[in-house]
Amino acid sequence: MRCTEPLDAATLTDYGLGLLSQGDEERVEEHIFACEECSGRLAEVQAIAEGVRALGRAGSLMMVVSESFLKHAGEHGLHISRYDPPVGGSVQCTVTAEDDLLVGGLAANLSAASRLDLSLCDPSGNEQFRLVDIPFDSGSGSVLWQQSITFAKGAPTSTMVARLIDVRESGEETLLGEYTFNHTRTLPGPAAW
Amino acid sequence: MESGPTELVMRIAGGNDREAEGEFCRMMGPRIRLYGLRHLRDRESADDLVQQVLITALETLRNDGLREPEKVASFVLGTCRMTVLNQRRGVRRRQQLLDQFGVEMLAPAPAAGPRLDHQKLANCVQGLKERERAVIVMSFYDQETAADVARFLSVSEANVRVLRHRALHALRDCMGVAL
Numbered sequence: 463m464r465c466t467e468p469l470d471a472a473t474l475t476d477y478g479l480g481l482l483s484q485g486d487e488e489r490v491e492e493h494i495f496a497c498e499e500c501s502g503r504l505a506e507v508q509a510i511a512e513g514v515r516a517l518g519r520a521g522s523l524m525m526v527v528s529e530s531f532l533k534h535a536g537e538h539g540l541h542i543s544r545y546d547p548p549v550g551g552s553v554q555c556t557v558t559a560e561d562d563l564l565v566g567g568l569a570a571n572l573s574a575a576s577r578l579d580l581s582l583c584d585p586s587g588n589e590q591f592r593l594v595d596i597p598f599d600s601g602s603g604s605v606l607w608q609q610s611i612t613f614a615k616g617a618p619t620s621t622m623v624a625r626l627i628d629v630r631e632s633g634e635e636t637l638l639g640e641y642t643f644n645h646t647r648t649l650p651g652p653a654a655w
Numbered sequence: 656m657e658s659g660p661t662e663l664v665m666r667i668a669g670g671n672d673r674e675a676e677g678e679f680c681r682m683m684g685p686r687i688r689l690y691g692l693r694h695l696r697d698r699e700s701a702d703d704l705v706q707q708v709l710i711t712a713l714e715t716l717r718n719d720g721l722r723e724p725e726k727v728a729s730f731v732l733g734t735c736r737m738t739v740l741n742q743r744r745g746v747r748r749r750q751q752l753l754d755q756f757g758v759e760m761l762a763p764a765p766a767a768g769p770r771l772d773h774q775k776l777a778n779c780v781q782g783l784k785e786r787e788r789a790v791i792v793m794s795f796y797d798q799e800t801a802a803d804v805a806r807f808l809s810v811s812e813a814n815v816r817v818l819r820h821r822a823l824h825a826l827r828d829c830m831g832v833a834l
Contacts, residue, residue: 472820496728511795513776518796
């Protein structure tokens with residue numbers, strides 16, 4: 463039977479995350495127990511939530527993360543391999559079979575930044591990929607960039623240059639920092655892609 | 656043909672209708688599991704809750720019936736709430752009742768909803784805008800409060816909700832599920 467007053471996806475998500483007031487939560491539960499359609503949609507939200515949790519544990523996403531993300535991962539027994547190259551400098555890095563997460567700490571003065579992009583380049587400086595409008599805390603003085611551990615474990619020995627770029631409304635770009643990661647492959651695999 | 660909940664309640668009250676009891680479990684099990692995931696926060700505990708609530712509900716329906724069978728959904732929800740309360744008080748009589756009702760019919764309900772293709776989900780999450788991805792991961796993996804996510808993104812808590820909603824819609828479209 464079709465539901466005549468379906469709960470919206472935002473409400474179902476807030477319910478799953480425990481963000482509703484007690485009254486709203488009870489109202490949602492009354493509805494869910496009586497409604498096959500909405501309980502099915504809640505199950506879909508939960509399935510996506512569980513899937514995202516699994517991706518977080520797997521370290522397979524390339525993204526900017528927070529210090530609390532790393533703290534949470536560490537508390538749950540994940541092994542974090544972290545490299546903090548100096549601004550304008552380089553770091554030798556690798557990834558082992560025991561590593562669960564791979565993170566680069568990119569220090570920069572972010573106090574005047576408006577929109578921040580993270581550009582990933584080859585050793586010649588040609589941009590290969592750009593993370594546009596990344597989240598950052600202007601007072602923190604650094605960005606934590608997680609590289610996909612799945613990618614890193616399969617990657618041959620190679621060099622990647624990361625650039626933090628402040629992008630003004632006019633489109634003008636200012637380089638805030640450049641960081642070179644010299645990755646040495648220590649796991650068995652092909653010498654090149 | 657499948658029966659409605661009210662009809663099932665009356666059939667169960669009528670005696671040994673194992674088919675009706677099985678259908679009742681298949682109907683209510685996934686909903687109880689969702690309640691358990693919300694309030695107990697892990698899959699194993701949610702599966703345990705499904706068994707306990709179904710046992711208690713069937714026991715009541717078999718022996719006493721419901722005065723208002725059309726309110727069976729509220730009855731099961733109420734049983735969930737009482738069971739979680741009792742769990743927190745450390746009340747346990749599960750094994751004895753499992754023996755009485757049998758473990759087969761009361762096997763944990765399969766996770767309701769679609770079985771997600773995890774590689775596809777990874778691609779879909781990777782395809783989100785940076786801030787949307789951060790909100791989704793911080794909310795679901797990290798279980799950060801809205802205030803913490805808002806601080807990290809330098810936006811308001813209301814904006815966090817909007818970003819999360821937008822990201823879920825994008826994931827829905829990408830995954831091809833109807834939220």
